Amino acid sequence: MAENNFPPLPGFIPLKPCFYQDFEEIPDQHRTLCKRMYYLWILYSATLAVNFIGCMAWMFGGGGVTNFGMSIIWLILFTPCSYVCWFRPIYKAFKTDSSFNYMAFFFVFMAQIVIAIIQAIGIPGWGVCGWLGTITFFGTSIFASIIMLIPTIMFTAVSVLAFMAFTKIHNFYRGSGGSMSKAQEEWTTGAWKNPHVQQATQQAAMGAAQGAMQQQQYSTPTYDDNQM
Template identity: 75%
Template sequence: MAEPNFPPLPGFIPLKPCFYQDFEEIPEQNRTMCKRMYHLWIMNSVTLAVNLVGCFAWMFAGGGVTNFGLAIIWLLMFTPCSYVCWFRPIYKAFKTDSSFNFMAFFFVFMAQVGISIIQSIGIPGWGVCGWLATLSYFSYNILVALIMLVPTLMFTGVAALSFLALTRIHNSYRGSGGSMSKAQEEWTTGAWKNPQVQAAAQQAAMGAAMGGMQEHHSSPQYDNQV
Protein backbone atom coordinates (compact mmCIF):
# COMPACT_ATOMS: atom_id res chain seq x y z
CA MET A 1 0.00 0.00 0.00
CA ALA A 2 1.36 3.42 -0.96
CA GLU A 3 2.56 5.68 1.83
CA PRO A 4 0.32 8.73 2.53
CA ASN A 5 1.68 11.93 1.01
CA PHE A 6 -1.14 14.46 1.51
CA PRO A 7 -1.28 17.04 2.94
CA PRO A 8 2.40 17.83 2.32
CA LEU A 9 3.32 19.01 5.80
CA PRO A 10 6.67 20.61 6.72
CA GLY A 11 9.10 18.45 8.66
CA PHE A 12 8.95 20.53 11.86
CA ILE A 13 5.23 19.79 12.31
CA PRO A 14 4.78 16.63 14.43
CA LEU A 15 2.02 15.31 12.18
CA LYS A 16 2.07 12.92 9.25
CA PRO A 17 0.10 13.00 5.97
CA CYS A 18 -3.22 11.17 6.12
CA PHE A 19 -3.98 10.41 2.45
CA TYR A 20 -2.24 9.13 -0.63
CA GLN A 21 -2.82 11.30 -3.68
CA ASP A 22 -1.29 10.83 -7.11
CA PHE A 23 -3.19 11.91 -10.20
CA GLU A 24 -1.14 9.50 -12.32
CA GLU A 25 -3.18 6.64 -10.84
CA ILE A 26 -6.39 8.20 -12.19
CA PRO A 27 -7.39 6.85 -15.64
CA GLU A 28 -6.41 9.27 -18.37
CA GLN A 29 -10.00 9.99 -19.43
CA ASN A 30 -10.84 11.22 -15.90
CA ARG A 31 -7.53 12.76 -14.89
CA THR A 32 -8.21 16.29 -16.18
CA MET A 33 -11.58 16.54 -14.46
CA CYS A 34 -10.14 15.14 -11.24
CA LYS A 35 -7.42 17.80 -11.26
CA ARG A 36 -10.04 20.48 -11.86
CA MET A 37 -11.99 19.31 -8.82
CA TYR A 38 -8.80 19.48 -6.78
CA HIS A 39 -8.19 23.03 -7.99
CA LEU A 40 -11.79 23.86 -7.12
CA TRP A 41 -11.17 22.60 -3.59
CA ILE A 42 -8.05 24.79 -3.38
CA MET A 43 -10.01 27.78 -4.67
CA ASN A 44 -12.72 27.21 -2.07
CA SER A 45 -10.11 26.98 0.71
CA VAL A 46 -8.34 30.16 -0.45
CA THR A 47 -11.70 31.93 -0.62
CA LEU A 48 -12.40 31.04 3.01
CA ALA A 49 -8.98 32.43 3.97
CA VAL A 50 -9.61 35.66 2.05
CA ASN A 51 -13.05 35.85 3.65
CA LEU A 52 -11.34 35.77 7.06
CA VAL A 53 -9.36 38.87 6.06
CA GLY A 54 -12.53 40.57 4.85
CA CYS A 55 -14.36 39.81 8.08
CA PHE A 56 -11.37 41.10 10.04
CA ALA A 57 -11.63 44.46 8.24
CA TRP A 58 -15.39 44.34 8.65
CA MET A 59 -15.00 43.83 12.42
CA PHE A 60 -12.79 46.92 12.83
CA ALA A 61 -15.29 48.96 10.82
CA GLY A 62 -18.09 48.11 13.24
CA GLY A 63 -19.23 44.76 11.85
CA GLY A 64 -18.96 42.97 15.18
CA VAL A 65 -16.86 40.09 16.47
CA THR A 66 -19.40 37.40 15.59
CA ASN A 67 -18.71 37.48 11.85
CA PHE A 68 -14.96 37.26 12.42
CA GLY A 69 -15.34 34.33 14.83
CA LEU A 70 -17.59 32.46 12.42
CA ALA A 71 -15.16 33.16 9.58
CA ILE A 72 -12.45 31.36 11.58
CA ILE A 73 -14.78 28.40 12.03
CA TRP A 74 -15.62 28.37 8.30
CA LEU A 75 -11.91 28.21 7.45
CA LEU A 76 -10.76 25.69 10.05
CA MET A 77 -13.70 23.32 9.73
CA PHE A 78 -14.77 23.44 6.10
CA THR A 79 -11.30 23.27 4.52
CA PRO A 80 -10.51 19.73 5.78
CA CYS A 81 -14.15 18.63 5.75
CA SER A 82 -14.63 19.56 2.09
CA TYR A 83 -11.50 17.59 1.17
CA VAL A 84 -12.60 14.48 3.05
CA CYS A 85 -16.33 14.65 2.31
CA TRP A 86 -16.44 15.47 -1.40
CA PHE A 87 -13.00 15.57 -2.98
CA ARG A 88 -11.86 12.17 -1.71
CA PRO A 89 -15.09 10.46 -2.88
CA ILE A 90 -14.79 11.92 -6.40
CA TYR A 91 -11.06 11.07 -6.45
CA LYS A 92 -11.83 7.43 -5.60
CA ALA A 93 -14.80 7.41 -7.97
CA PHE A 94 -12.64 8.54 -10.88
CA LYS A 95 -9.92 6.07 -9.86
CA THR A 96 -12.06 2.92 -9.59
CA ASP A 97 -15.25 3.89 -11.47
CA SER A 98 -17.15 3.30 -8.23
CA SER A 99 -20.86 4.16 -8.33
CA PHE A 100 -20.98 4.20 -4.54
CA ASN A 101 -18.32 6.91 -4.39
CA PHE A 102 -20.04 8.83 -7.16
CA MET A 103 -23.27 8.81 -5.15
CA ALA A 104 -21.44 9.89 -1.99
CA PHE A 105 -19.89 12.75 -3.95
CA PHE A 106 -23.21 13.87 -5.44
CA PHE A 107 -24.93 13.81 -2.06
CA VAL A 108 -22.27 15.93 -0.33
CA PHE A 109 -21.37 18.18 -3.23
CA MET A 110 -24.99 19.28 -3.75
CA ALA A 111 -24.84 20.57 -0.17
CA GLN A 112 -21.52 22.23 -1.01
CA VAL A 113 -23.14 24.04 -3.95
CA GLY A 114 -25.96 25.23 -1.68
CA ILE A 115 -23.47 26.46 0.93
CA SER A 116 -21.48 28.30 -1.74
CA ILE A 117 -24.62 30.07 -2.95
CA ILE A 118 -25.50 31.10 0.62
CA GLN A 119 -21.95 32.35 1.15
CA SER A 120 -22.10 34.45 -2.03
CA ILE A 121 -25.39 35.98 -0.89
CA GLY A 122 -23.71 37.07 2.34
CA ILE A 123 -26.39 37.07 5.05
CA PRO A 124 -25.14 39.37 7.87
CA GLY A 125 -24.17 37.45 11.00
CA TRP A 126 -23.15 34.30 9.10
CA GLY A 127 -19.44 35.07 9.03
CA VAL A 128 -19.18 35.62 5.27
CA CYS A 129 -18.60 38.68 3.11
CA GLY A 130 -21.33 38.17 0.52
CA TRP A 131 -23.30 40.56 -1.65
CA LEU A 132 -25.83 41.67 0.97
CA ALA A 133 -23.19 42.49 3.57
CA THR A 134 -20.78 44.10 1.09
CA LEU A 135 -23.24 46.30 -0.78
CA SER A 136 -24.79 47.53 2.45
CA TYR A 137 -21.35 48.65 3.70
CA PHE A 138 -20.53 50.90 0.74
CA SER A 139 -22.58 53.67 2.38
CA TYR A 140 -20.52 53.38 5.61
CA ASN A 141 -16.93 52.69 4.63
CA ILE A 142 -15.94 52.38 0.98
CA LEU A 143 -12.44 51.03 1.70
CA VAL A 144 -13.73 48.22 3.91
CA ALA A 145 -16.50 47.49 1.40
CA LEU A 146 -13.91 47.11 -1.35
CA ILE A 147 -11.94 44.67 0.82
CA MET A 148 -15.14 42.72 1.46
CA LEU A 149 -15.90 42.74 -2.27
CA VAL A 150 -12.90 40.49 -3.00
CA PRO A 151 -14.16 37.40 -1.09
CA THR A 152 -17.67 38.20 -2.32
CA LEU A 153 -16.56 37.83 -5.94
CA MET A 154 -14.58 34.71 -5.03
CA PHE A 155 -17.60 33.12 -3.31
CA THR A 156 -19.66 33.86 -6.41
CA GLY A 157 -17.02 32.25 -8.63
CA VAL A 158 -16.83 29.15 -6.41
CA ALA A 159 -20.63 28.80 -6.48
CA ALA A 160 -20.79 29.10 -10.28
CA LEU A 161 -17.89 26.70 -10.89
CA SER A 162 -19.26 24.21 -8.36
CA PHE A 163 -22.64 24.15 -10.09
CA LEU A 164 -21.00 23.65 -13.50
CA ALA A 165 -18.79 20.87 -12.14
CA LEU A 166 -21.72 19.09 -10.53
CA THR A 167 -23.73 19.27 -13.76
CA ARG A 168 -20.86 18.05 -15.92
CA ILE A 169 -19.89 15.14 -13.68
CA HIS A 170 -23.52 14.06 -13.28
CA ASN A 171 -24.11 14.09 -17.03
CA SER A 172 -20.90 12.15 -17.62
CA TYR A 173 -21.79 9.60 -14.94
CA ARG A 174 -25.30 9.01 -16.27
CA GLY A 175 -23.98 8.85 -19.82
CA SER A 176 -21.60 6.05 -18.82
CA GLY A 177 -24.46 3.93 -17.48
CA GLY A 178 -24.17 4.76 -13.78
CA SER A 179 -27.25 4.55 -11.58
CA MET A 180 -28.45 4.35 -7.99
CA SER A 181 -29.07 0.60 -8.36
CA LYS A 182 -25.43 0.07 -9.33
CA ALA A 183 -24.33 1.95 -6.20
CA GLN A 184 -26.67 -0.15 -4.05
CA GLU A 185 -25.25 -3.31 -5.59
CA GLU A 186 -21.72 -2.17 -4.72
CA TRP A 187 -22.83 -1.45 -1.15
CA THR A 188 -24.47 -4.88 -0.81
CA THR A 189 -21.54 -6.83 -2.19
CA GLY A 190 -18.93 -4.70 -0.45
CA ALA A 191 -17.15 -3.94 -3.73
CA TRP A 192 -16.77 -0.29 -2.75
CA LYS A 193 -14.48 -1.23 0.14
CA ASN A 194 -11.67 -2.87 -1.79
CA PRO A 195 -11.86 -2.61 -5.57
CA GLN A 196 -8.46 -4.30 -5.99
CA VAL A 197 -9.69 -7.46 -4.27
CA GLN A 198 -12.86 -7.46 -6.32
CA ALA A 199 -10.91 -7.06 -9.55
CA ALA A 200 -8.64 -9.95 -8.59
CA ALA A 201 -11.67 -12.11 -7.81
CA GLN A 202 -13.23 -11.31 -11.16
CA GLN A 203 -10.02 -12.20 -12.98
CA ALA A 204 -9.78 -15.47 -11.07
CA ALA A 205 -13.38 -16.32 -11.93
CA MET A 206 -12.80 -15.54 -15.58
CA GLY A 207 -9.64 -17.67 -15.55
CA ALA A 208 -11.53 -20.58 -14.02
CA ALA A 209 -14.31 -20.26 -16.57
CA MET A 210 -11.85 -20.20 -19.47
CA GLY A 211 -10.05 -23.23 -18.03
CA GLY A 212 -13.33 -25.12 -17.77
CA MET A 213 -14.18 -24.31 -21.36
CA GLN A 214 -10.78 -25.51 -22.59
CA GLU A 215 -11.10 -28.75 -20.60
CA HIS A 216 -14.52 -29.34 -22.07
CA HIS A 217 -13.31 -28.88 -25.64
CA SER A 218 -10.20 -31.03 -25.10
CA SER A 219 -12.09 -34.02 -23.57
CA PRO A 220 -12.02 -37.20 -25.77
CA GLN A 221 -15.02 -37.98 -27.98
CA TYR A 222 -16.27 -41.57 -28.43
CA ASP A 223 -18.26 -42.92 -31.34
CA ASN A 224 -21.45 -44.77 -30.60
CA GLN A 225 -20.99 -48.54 -30.66
CA VAL A 226 -23.66 -50.65 -32.38
Protein backbone atom coordinates in the same frame (compact mmCIF):
# COMPACT_ATOMS: atom_id res chain seq x y z
CA MET B 1 0.20 0.18 0.06
CA ALA B 2 1.73 3.49 -0.96
CA GLU B 3 2.78 5.87 1.78
CA ASN B 4 0.44 8.76 2.50
CA ASN B 5 1.66 12.04 1.00
CA PHE B 6 -1.20 14.52 1.50
CA PRO B 7 -1.33 17.07 2.94
CA PRO B 8 2.40 17.74 2.41
CA LEU B 9 3.30 18.78 5.95
CA PRO B 10 6.70 20.25 6.90
CA GLY B 11 9.07 17.92 8.71
CA PHE B 12 9.03 19.91 11.97
CA ILE B 13 5.28 19.32 12.45
CA PRO B 14 4.70 16.17 14.56
CA LEU B 15 1.88 15.01 12.29
CA LYS B 16 1.84 12.71 9.29
CA PRO B 17 -0.12 12.97 6.02
CA CYS B 18 -3.52 11.33 6.14
CA PHE B 19 -4.10 10.49 2.46
CA TYR B 20 -2.32 9.18 -0.59
CA GLN B 21 -2.84 11.32 -3.66
CA ASP B 22 -1.26 10.81 -7.07
CA PHE B 23 -3.10 11.89 -10.20
CA GLU B 24 -1.06 9.42 -12.25
CA GLU B 25 -3.19 6.60 -10.81
CA ILE B 26 -6.33 8.23 -12.25
CA PRO B 27 -7.27 6.86 -15.72
CA ASP B 28 -6.33 9.19 -18.56
CA GLN B 29 -9.93 9.97 -19.52
CA HIS B 30 -10.65 11.31 -15.99
CA ARG B 31 -7.32 12.82 -14.99
CA THR B 32 -7.91 16.34 -16.28
CA LEU B 33 -11.34 16.63 -14.69
CA CYS B 34 -10.03 15.19 -11.43
CA LYS B 35 -7.29 17.82 -11.35
CA ARG B 36 -9.87 20.53 -12.00
CA MET B 37 -11.90 19.33 -9.02
CA TYR B 38 -8.74 19.53 -6.93
CA TYR B 39 -8.12 23.07 -8.13
CA LEU B 40 -11.74 23.89 -7.28
CA TRP B 41 -11.12 22.67 -3.74
CA ILE B 42 -7.99 24.86 -3.56
CA LEU B 43 -10.01 27.84 -4.81
CA TYR B 44 -12.70 27.25 -2.21
CA SER B 45 -10.10 26.95 0.57
CA ALA B 46 -8.41 30.14 -0.61
CA THR B 47 -11.81 31.85 -0.67
CA LEU B 48 -12.41 30.91 2.95
CA ALA B 49 -8.99 32.35 3.86
CA VAL B 50 -9.69 35.60 1.98
CA ASN B 51 -13.13 35.71 3.60
CA PHE B 52 -11.38 35.61 6.99
CA ILE B 53 -9.43 38.73 5.97
CA GLY B 54 -12.59 40.38 4.66
CA CYS B 55 -14.44 39.71 7.92
CA MET B 56 -11.48 41.15 9.81
CA ALA B 57 -11.78 44.35 7.77
CA TRP B 58 -15.54 44.21 8.41
CA MET B 59 -14.89 44.05 12.17
CA PHE B 60 -12.34 46.89 12.20
CA GLY B 61 -14.71 48.97 10.08
CA GLY B 62 -17.36 48.75 12.79
CA GLY B 63 -19.22 45.60 11.80
CA GLY B 64 -18.85 43.72 15.09
CA VAL B 65 -16.97 40.56 16.01
CA THR B 66 -19.63 37.93 15.24
CA ASN B 67 -18.78 37.63 11.55
CA PHE B 68 -15.06 37.57 12.31
CA GLY B 69 -15.46 34.73 14.80
CA MET B 70 -17.69 32.75 12.45
CA SER B 71 -15.22 33.21 9.58
CA ILE B 72 -12.58 31.41 11.67
CA ILE B 73 -14.96 28.47 12.10
CA TRP B 74 -15.70 28.38 8.35
CA LEU B 75 -11.98 28.35 7.56
CA ILE B 76 -10.92 25.75 10.12
CA LEU B 77 -13.89 23.44 9.65
CA PHE B 78 -14.75 23.57 5.95
CA THR B 79 -11.24 23.49 4.48
CA PRO B 80 -10.54 19.89 5.60
CA CYS B 81 -14.20 18.80 5.50
CA SER B 82 -14.65 19.81 1.87
CA TYR B 83 -11.55 17.81 0.94
CA VAL B 84 -12.65 14.70 2.82
CA CYS B 85 -16.37 14.87 2.07
CA TRP B 86 -16.48 15.64 -1.65
CA PHE B 87 -13.03 15.70 -3.23
CA ARG B 88 -11.92 12.32 -1.89
CA PRO B 89 -15.13 10.57 -3.05
CA ILE B 90 -14.81 11.93 -6.59
CA TYR B 91 -11.08 11.11 -6.59
CA LYS B 92 -11.86 7.49 -5.66
CA ALA B 93 -14.80 7.40 -8.08
CA PHE B 94 -12.57 8.45 -10.97
CA LYS B 95 -9.88 6.03 -9.84
CA THR B 96 -12.00 2.87 -9.49
CA ASP B 97 -15.20 3.75 -11.40
CA SER B 98 -17.11 3.29 -8.14
CA SER B 99 -20.83 4.06 -8.29
CA PHE B 100 -20.97 4.30 -4.50
CA ASN B 101 -18.31 7.03 -4.46
CA TYR B 102 -20.03 8.83 -7.32
CA MET B 103 -23.28 8.89 -5.32
CA ALA B 104 -21.47 10.02 -2.16
CA PHE B 105 -19.92 12.84 -4.17
CA PHE B 106 -23.24 13.91 -5.71
CA PHE B 107 -25.07 14.12 -2.39
CA VAL B 108 -22.31 16.02 -0.59
CA PHE B 109 -21.43 18.27 -3.50
CA MET B 110 -25.04 19.36 -3.91
CA ALA B 111 -24.87 20.56 -0.30
CA GLN B 112 -21.55 22.26 -1.10
CA ILE B 113 -23.14 24.18 -3.97
CA VAL B 114 -26.00 25.34 -1.73
CA ILE B 115 -23.53 26.44 0.95
CA ALA B 116 -21.41 28.31 -1.61
CA ILE B 117 -24.51 30.13 -2.88
CA ILE B 118 -25.49 31.11 0.66
CA GLN B 119 -21.94 32.33 1.25
CA ALA B 120 -22.07 34.36 -1.96
CA ILE B 121 -25.34 35.95 -0.82
CA GLY B 122 -23.67 36.86 2.48
CA ILE B 123 -26.27 36.91 5.23
CA PRO B 124 -24.93 39.21 8.00
CA GLY B 125 -23.96 37.33 11.13
CA TRP B 126 -23.09 34.09 9.28
CA GLY B 127 -19.36 34.80 9.08
CA VAL B 128 -19.18 35.44 5.34
CA CYS B 129 -18.93 38.72 3.48
CA GLY B 130 -21.20 38.10 0.48
CA TRP B 131 -23.22 40.55 -1.56
CA LEU B 132 -25.73 41.55 1.14
CA GLY B 133 -23.10 42.25 3.76
CA THR B 134 -20.78 44.04 1.35
CA ILE B 135 -23.36 46.27 -0.30
CA THR B 136 -25.04 47.28 2.97
CA PHE B 137 -21.65 48.12 4.55
CA PHE B 138 -20.59 50.54 1.79
CA GLY B 139 -22.37 53.35 3.62
CA THR B 140 -20.31 52.67 6.76
CA SER B 141 -16.81 52.02 5.41
CA ILE B 142 -15.92 52.11 1.73
CA PHE B 143 -12.40 50.78 2.36
CA ALA B 144 -13.63 47.76 4.33
CA SER B 145 -16.35 47.10 1.75
CA ILE B 146 -13.82 46.99 -1.07
CA ILE B 147 -11.85 44.35 0.83
CA MET B 148 -15.08 42.46 1.53
CA LEU B 149 -15.91 42.55 -2.18
CA ILE B 150 -12.96 40.27 -3.02
CA PRO B 151 -14.21 37.15 -1.17
CA THR B 152 -17.73 37.98 -2.34
CA ILE B 153 -16.66 37.68 -5.96
CA MET B 154 -14.67 34.54 -5.15
CA PHE B 155 -17.68 32.89 -3.48
CA THR B 156 -19.74 33.72 -6.56
CA ALA B 157 -17.11 32.19 -8.85
CA VAL B 158 -16.94 29.05 -6.69
CA SER B 159 -20.74 28.68 -6.89
CA VAL B 160 -20.75 28.94 -10.69
CA LEU B 161 -17.76 26.64 -11.21
CA ALA B 162 -19.12 24.07 -8.74
CA PHE B 163 -22.48 23.96 -10.53
CA MET B 164 -20.75 23.52 -13.89
CA ALA B 165 -18.55 20.73 -12.51
CA PHE B 166 -21.52 18.96 -10.94
CA THR B 167 -23.46 19.08 -14.21
CA LYS B 168 -20.53 17.75 -16.24
CA ILE B 169 -19.76 14.87 -13.87
CA HIS B 170 -23.44 13.95 -13.49
CA ASN B 171 -23.97 13.87 -17.25
CA PHE B 172 -20.90 11.70 -17.68
CA TYR B 173 -22.00 9.29 -14.95
CA ARG B 174 -25.52 8.89 -16.31
CA GLY B 175 -24.17 8.51 -19.84
CA SER B 176 -21.86 5.71 -18.72
CA GLY B 177 -24.78 3.69 -17.35
CA GLY B 178 -24.37 4.57 -13.68
CA SER B 179 -27.37 4.43 -11.37
CA MET B 180 -28.44 4.35 -7.75
CA SER B 181 -28.95 0.59 -7.96
CA LYS B 182 -25.28 0.07 -8.83
CA ALA B 183 -24.27 2.14 -5.83
CA GLN B 184 -26.58 0.13 -3.58
CA GLU B 185 -25.12 -3.10 -4.94
CA GLU B 186 -21.59 -1.90 -4.15
CA TRP B 187 -22.69 -0.96 -0.64
CA THR B 188 -24.34 -4.34 -0.06
CA THR B 189 -21.39 -6.36 -1.30
CA GLY B 190 -18.76 -4.13 0.28
CA ALA B 191 -16.99 -3.73 -3.06
CA TRP B 192 -16.62 0.03 -2.53
CA LYS B 193 -14.07 -0.53 0.27
CA ASN B 194 -12.35 -3.70 -0.99
CA PRO B 195 -8.92 -2.69 -2.42
CA HIS B 196 -8.63 -5.83 -4.56
CA VAL B 197 -12.03 -5.25 -6.15
CA GLN B 198 -11.19 -1.58 -6.67
CA GLN B 199 -7.93 -2.48 -8.40
CA ALA B 200 -9.65 -5.00 -10.66
CA THR B 201 -12.36 -2.46 -11.51
CA GLN B 202 -9.78 0.18 -12.27
CA GLN B 203 -7.90 -2.16 -14.61
CA ALA B 204 -11.15 -3.14 -16.33
CA ALA B 205 -12.13 0.48 -16.82
CA MET B 206 -8.73 1.35 -18.27
CA GLY B 207 -8.85 -1.70 -20.53
CA ALA B 208 -12.29 -0.76 -21.79
CA ALA B 209 -11.14 2.76 -22.57
CA GLN B 210 -8.08 1.50 -24.45
CA GLY B 211 -10.22 -1.01 -26.36
CA ALA B 212 -12.65 1.71 -27.39
CA MET B 213 -9.79 3.85 -28.66
CA GLN B 214 -8.33 0.96 -30.66
CA GLN B 215 -11.73 0.07 -32.10
CA GLN B 216 -12.24 3.65 -33.19
CA GLN B 217 -8.80 3.64 -34.81
CA TYR B 218 -9.37 0.41 -36.73
CA SER B 219 -12.88 1.32 -37.80
CA THR B 220 -11.67 4.30 -39.82
CA PRO B 221 -12.55 3.54 -43.47
CA THR B 222 -9.79 3.22 -46.05
CA TYR B 223 -10.03 3.44 -49.81
CA ASP B 224 -7.95 1.93 -52.62
CA ASP B 225 -6.91 3.94 -55.63
CA ASN B 226 -8.94 1.56 -57.84
CA GLN B 227 -12.15 2.49 -56.03
CA MET B 228 -11.76 6.19 -56.69
